[in-house]
Amino acid sequence: MPAPDATAATNDAPDSAYTPTDRTVPTRSRERASYDREVVHAILDEGYVCHLGFIREGAPVVLPTLYGRVGERLYVHGSTGARPLRMAGGAGTEEPGLPVCLTVTHVDGLVLARSAFHHSINYRSVVVHGIARPVTDPAERTAALDALVDHVVPGRSADSRPANGKELAATAVLRLDLEEVSAKLRTGGPNDDDEDLELPHWSGVVPVARAYGAPIPADDLSPDTPVPGYLTRL
Amino acid sequence: MPAPDATAATNDAPDSAYTPTDRTVPTRSRERASYDREVVHAILDEGYVCHLGFIREGAPVVLPTLYGRVGERLYVHGSTGARPLRMAGGAGTEEPGLPVCLTVTHVDGLVLARSAFHHSINYRSVVVHGIARPVTDPAERTAALDALVDHVVPGRSADSRPANGKELAATAVLRLDLEEVSAKLRTGGPNDDDEDLELPHWSGVVPVARAYGAPIPADDLSPDTPVPGYLTRL
Numbered sequence: 001m002p003a004p005d006a007t008a009a010t011n012d013a014p015d016s017a018y019t020p021t022d023r024t025v026p027t028r029s030r031e032r033a034s035y036d037r038e039v040v041h042a043i044l045d046e047g048y049v050c051h052l053g054f055i056r057e058g059a060p061v062v063l064p065t066l067y068g069r070v071g072e073r074l075y076v077h078g079s080t081g082a083r084p085l086r087m088a089g090g091a092g093t094e095e096p097g098l099p100v101c102l103t104v105t106h107v108d109g110l111v112l113a114r115s116a117f118h119h120s121i122n123y124r125s126v127v128v129h130g131i132a133r134p135v136t137d138p139a140e141r142t143a144a145l146d147a148l149v150d151h152v153v154p155g156r157s158a159d160s161r162p163a164n165g166k167e168l169a170a171t172a173v174l175r176l177d178l179e180e181v182s183a184k185l186r187t188g189g190p191n192d193d194d195e196d197l198e199l200p201h202w203s204g205v206v207p208v209a210r211a212y213g214a215p216i217p218a219d220d221l222s223p224d225t226p227v228p229g230y231l232t233r234l
Numbered sequence: 235m236p237a238p239d240a241t242a243a244t245n246d247a248p249d250s251a252y253t254p255t256d257r258t259v260p261t262r263s264r265e266r267a268s269y270d271r272e273v274v275h276a277i278l279d280e281g282y283v284c285h286l287g288f289i290r291e292g293a294p295v296v297l298p299t300l301y302g303r304v305g306e307r308l309y310v311h312g313s314t315g316a317r318p319l320r321m322a323g324g325a326g327t328e329e330p331g332l333p334v335c336l337t338v339t340h341v342d343g344l345v346l347a348r349s350a351f352h353h354s355i356n357y358r359s360v361v362v363h364g365i366a367r368p369v370t371d372p373a374e375r376t377a378a379l380d381a382l383v384d385h386v387v388p389g390r391s392a393d394s395r396p397a398n399g400k401e402l403a404a405t406a407v408l409r410l411d412l413e414e415v416s417a418k419l420r421t422g423g424p425n426d427d428d429e430d431l432e433l434p435h436w437s438g439v440v441p442v443a444r445a446y447g448a449p450i451p452a453d454d455l456s457p458d459t460p461v462p463g464y465l466t467r468l
Contacts, residue, residue: 028312052296060295062296064337101294103296114395115397116383116391119383149350160347160350160353161348200459202393202455205449206449207450211443211445216440217437218438220431226436228436
């Protein structure tokens with residue numbers, strides 16, 4: 001871990017980095033790993049779809065799902081009838097809690113080297129290990145659901161009808177604390193071997209980004225409804 | 235499964251759909267599931283980064299990695315020293331083969347409903363369950379590595395230096411057969427409740443797509459190297 005910053009640290013502030021563990025230290029490309037909280041938070045906050053891994057009947061399952069972050073807590077949600085949410089709620093087991101691995105990945109570029117071997121991807125990813133547990137506190141559930149909506153479109157939760165009692169009763173929210181966490185990043189150009197530099201193949205990086213199209217109003221939207229500013233800013 | 239198409243079917247052709255199994259039939263939103271091979275192949279071929287789930291020391295792990303498809307086989311690769319590839323090769327176990335879940339997800343749109351509850355994402359995903367096994371046949375390994383490069387940039391494998399013996403020896407390739415497979419798709423606008431239609435909130439879909447920037451040549455690329463057509467067509 002980096003040395004603490006004496007000007008910023010207080011007794012209340014968490015360490016500026018997550019503590020590496022056996023399973024957050026990669027076997028390969030360790031120089032790409034980061035445990036810095038700001039780096040991790042920035043990667044998480046740029047996304048809204050994660051891939052959630054869990055074990056069902058002894059086999060791995062990976063499902064895409066939305067997520068939100070509030071401080072050092074991640075939230076996922078779903079129908080109370082959905083399998084992972086039932087499992088986390090303790091269905092068929094002695095106590096609630098589902099071991100999960102939650103992964104978020106952004107692709108930033110295609111890395112084309114002269115050699116096929118050195119082709120790569122510029123990316124930023126975060127991998128979180130832990131136990132997902134059901135959230136039952138009403139205030140925490142509300143904050144989590146707001147965070148889930150605001151991860152998709154910042155500012156949207158305040159401009160939509162909040163969930164009513166029936167909807168809340170049908171929704172399970174799981175929390176995963178950010179404790180065992182790592183980021184992994186690749187940036188920059190291709191790393192061709194010296195003896196390949198004279199080969200005639202183009203080499204470099206093709207940037208990749210997420211692009212938003214013009215908002216398409218719902219068929220039943222009143223035509224005089226303005227497009228909100230938080231959408232035009234996307 | 236749909237009825238076979240008598241005009242297209244032959245004894246050699248696979249069924250036009252994968253056979254659903256307990257774990258490829260979702261507990262929720264079954265109307266979004268598809269087992270159609272063409273649908274599955276199209277989703278897989280549009281991507282190049284999957285999220286690969288496996289079990290390590292009793293806990294789920296989900297890592298982003300590149301993949302390629304050749305017919306009914308998916309391939310992933312990595313350093314022979316990387317953990318999942320060592321595990322699939324039989325390290326520490328009696329025989330090769332790693333139970334995995336490989337998931338590919340494309341986000342197509344943000345679905346904004348009047349109610350927070352009905353917010354959603356338009357997406358297309360494929361989930362593959364199976365056993366990843368090391369590929370040892372040299373011709374299959376070469377085809378797999380070409381497919382991995384061509385998934386990222388179609389046409390690129392023919393315009394790069396193929397892997398040499400040392401590189402091949404350092405690379406493990408795993409194969410996952412497309413047998414237990416499902417796609418899941420959401421399309422269209424928000425599904426607001428009737429009683430919410432008069433609320434003042436904008437509703438509709440914000441399209442999301444992958445965008446490529448102008449190729450950035452490597453620092454050490456000879457300036458007279460033209461940008462290849464397969465990049466300008468991306």
